[in-house]
Amino acid sequence: MHENIKKSGLAFWDNDVKLDNVKQFLDEEEFERMKAYKDMATQLINQQSRYLIQSHDKEHLTQFQHNEMEEILRIFMSCKEETEQKNVSKTVLNDDFYH
Secondary structure: OOHHHHHHOOOOOOOOOOHHHHHOOOOHHHHHHHHOOOOHHHHHHHHHHHHHHHHHHOOOOOHHHHHHHHHHHHHHHHHHHHHHHHHHHHHHHHOHHHO
């Protein structure tokens, strides 16, 4: 897990993105659209990537800025996937079927 992101408190470290935590950062329309998804965290990361592409296409970001921001999104996604894998492992190990 990327330590700088973990220290920042910017990520949610369980599978469920808490709606109250997310609502404060989104306008009402985007919040309503996002809460319909089962995996809101992935959708938020994907949406941020689309915004970065649009900003780059409109020349609001340099190529370097775009690449750096995309790398941050890749790190977030990697941390999310790592957390999901750990949670699946815990579930499997704690499942009554295996006892």
